[in-house]
Amino acid sequence: MREITFAQAAMEALVEEMERDPKIFHMSTDAPDALVEKFGESRVxxxxxxxxxxxGMAIGAASSGFRPIVDWRQVTFAFxxxxxxxxxxxxxxxxxxxxxxFPILYRASVGGGGRSAAQHSQSPYSMFxxxxxxxxTLASTPYDVKGLLKSAIRDxxxxxAFESNRLAGLKGDVPQEDYTVPIGKAEVKREGTDITVVALAWQVQEALAAAETLAAEGVSVEVVDPRTLIPMDSETIRASVRKTGRLIVADEAGPTAGASAEIATLVTEDPDTFSCLKAPPKRICALQVPIPYSPVLEDHVFPDRTKIVAGVREVLGIG
Amino acid sequence: MPYPTPETQREMLRTMQTIRRFEERASDDYHAGDIYGVVHCYIGEEAVATGICAALNDDDQIISTHRGHGHCIAKGANLDRMMAELYGREDGYCKGKGGSMHIADFDIGMLGANGIVAGGISIVTGAGLAAQLEGSDRVAVSFFGDGASNAGPFHESLNIAAKWKLPMLYVCENNLHSAQTPASRTLAHEDVAARAAGYGIPGVIVDGNDVFAVYEAASNAVARARAGEGPTLIECKTYRWRKHTERPNQPDQRTQEEIDIWMKRDPIARLVDHLKSQQGQFSDEEWDAMDAAVLKSIEASVVYAKASPFPAPEAALDDLYAD
Structure with missing residues (x-):
């Protein structure tokens, strides 16, 4: 299978869907060349x-039989x-x-790491x-972003669709043929038995790296990616925790009233899952501050594979 | 422009009187406790919705405001289903999920009353974009008030519609008051229509209590829109007779003197006088009969509403998503 980047996979989804359905059109403050060249300035x-x-215009056009795509570009501009x-x-x-x-796709990039400071480094999906x-939706791989965008356009x-800017250059296997990833279906990205790490977007990649490190120490980490935040596939998450008995949620957003809080609650409020817990759930999130500019400050604020490794050891009571 | 045909004039009168009688009844039933939340009456402004919608085709689209009963009726909405919605019943337009501020009928091109001031302007602009993308000759109409003309969506939408030559009518119902605050205290220029110059589109001021003046302005704007020449901003100077809402404790800063002046400009009385004098074919008896028929239709809508069951409580979970 060929490898393409997350950003390329996303653009492929748009191109293929626009080829398939003439009712799709695209609006953004900066029209993507790849779409304009193919579909012209009227549709793009x-x-x-x-x-x-x-x-708002997308809503009115959708009620009139169109399937608009609005790219807010950064979530910052959605506010x-x-x-x-x-x-x-x-x-x-x-x-x-x-x-x-009202079939509408709104796209927005989220995430930090670009030294872009507070207004351009945000992950506020829990507000929505x-x-x-x-x-x-919140994809973590090129394969998923393409399949989820196709599902979103057809919904x-x-x-x-929130898309982490940290993942834009990530390469992964993406088939040539048409496929979709269902909305509302989580995926176990790595199977394990000692602890479940439910990770979001870029944190999935960090959690997989952490799992690799921990495997060398004999710790078996299961990594679960919800892939869609609404609806949330609580059953896949709960089943994983029932198996491992331990939960960490890794999220690039801050913890307060965040997706991480929702996930932790979905686990603990379910009696069958709660009774399987061997340790309190733990969240590894951004610190609850606006994102600072200086690299030393920014890196301190965000979770990463090192913090996930440390968190797993803490929950397991090792090291 | 010549007057509309006598039959069209009668139809306009019937529409205006239906709006008025519907709202008189809605207000009564609201105060009786049969209608909930809040009701905003359009009484005094009936010529605007009626004159604009008379210039539209069935498949043209409109969007409305929190003060939306008049637009619904003028676009041809079903009184029974409107009243049932106000009553919170299962057979209401929105199955009891919307109420007075959120009546929509997408089948007749009524894209919804909208409880957010200026909230509908960009939505209906998207309907105009859809018409243009389709290559259809449909037009779309945004009704909004003087207050909305101070809000961002008005300016964003007019700029886009003008630049893209969308088939739009932006109809400002300037009733001189933005809720409780006089528009004279909030509008930088007393004429909303003057703002059209900033977007290079026609800005027309009409007497919003003269249904023929509204109809003429709308007809010109519709012709321009259908010809692909872009949007028009029509400012209808008008007045609501009643307070911002029907709430018992609703504040109202307006003077009785101002209200009296405008009530003398009653758009319905003016049309009745015109029909009687200009046509010479409209008798007191005919007017009485028309009003009686209107009242009968309103009464029937209340009977329909009361006969409709309340939705099952668990219906609150329906319609969150489309299939």
């Missing part, structure tokens, strides 16, 4: 820097569109009694998870 619109309007996301996109199908469908009515609801 370079827009004013007006994310609120783009977000000016919060009224349209929270008050409109998330609620409009429900509020009007399910009269119309809190809004009933949206679906949310008849507003879907937000």
């Amino acid at each position: 619109r370079a827009t004013p820097i007006a994310e609120s309007a783009l977000t 000016v569109a919060m009224d349209q996301i929270v008050n409109q996109a998330a609620k409009i199908h429900y509020m009007f009694g399910g009269q119309a469908q 998870m809190n809004m009933a009515g949206l679906k949310i 008849n609801n507003p879907v937000i």
Whole structure:
């Protein structure tokens, strides 16, 4: 199988879906050349820097039979569109009694590590998870991002695809032929028996590296990737914890009211899973501060493979 | 522009009177406790929705505001299902999930009343973009108030619609008050239409209590939009007779003198006078009969609403996602 990058895989998803369905069009403040060349400026619109309007226009176009894609580029720029996301996109199908469908893909990059400081290094997906009515994906591999984006485009609801900027250059196997990754289905990325690490996006890669290190010490780590945050595949996560009896959640976002809190609760509030726990769940997240600029500061704030290794040892009471 | 045909004029009158009678009843039933939450009445502004929608085709699309009953009725919404929605019943337009502020009927191109000031402007602009992408001759209409014209989505949407020549009508219902605050205290320029110049599109001011003036402005704007020449901003100077909401404790800073002046400009009385004088074919009896028929249709809608069951509590979990 050929290897391509995460960013290439994502773009392939858009190209293939736009070839398949003429009702798909794309709006962003910076139209991707790869799409413009193939589909022209009418279907691939370079827009004013007006994310609120783009977000709302996608809703109106969707209700008229189109399947818009809006790329906010960085999640940072989605905040000016919060009224349209929270008050409109998330609620409009429900509020009007399910009269119309709103198939929309909103894309946004998340994550830090680029020395871009507080306003351009954010992972606020839990803010969006809190809004009933949206679906949310968060891929960790080139294969998954392509398959999840295809599912998101074909879904008849507003879907937000968060994509970690740290993964953009990550290479991985991606088949040539058409496939999708279902929304709402987690995947065990590495099987293990001693501890479950539920990791999100870039942290999946860090957790896999940590698992490799720990394997050399005789510790067997299972790495679970939820892949979609809403709906969350609680059963796969719980089944893993029932097997290992221990849970770490690794997330590049801060812990407070985060996806990590949701995952920990899904595990502990389930009596069958709770009764299997041999140790308290642990979260390895970013420190709860805006992301600082200086490399020394930024690296201190984020979780990584070293912190995951240390966390596993702590939960297991070793080393 | 010549007057619309006598039959169209009667239809306009019937629509305006239906809006008024519907809201009088909605207000009564709200105060009686049969309608919940909050109700915003459009009474006094009926000529705007009626004049604009009279210039539209069935497949043209509109979006409305928190003060949305008039737009629904003018676009042809079903009174029974509207009233049932206000009553929170299963047969309401939104199965009881929306209420007064969120009535939609996508089948008639009514993309929803919207409880967020300026919240609908970009959504309906997307409907205009859809019409353009399809190559259809549909137009889309955004109704909003003077307050919304101060908000970002108004400016973002007008800029895009003008630049892309979208088939849009932006209809500002300037009722001189943004909720409790006089528009004179919040608008940098007293004419919202003047803002059109910033986007290089026509900005038209009309007497919003003159249904023919509204209809003429709408017809011109619709022709321009269908011809691919882009959007028009129409500012309808009008007035709501009632407070911002029907809430018993609703504050209201307006003077009785101001309210009286505007009530003398009643858009319905003006149309009745016109029909009687200009046409010479509209009698008191005919008007009484029309009003009686309207009242009967409103009463029927209440009967329908009351006969409709409340939704099952667990229906709260339905329709979160489309299949």
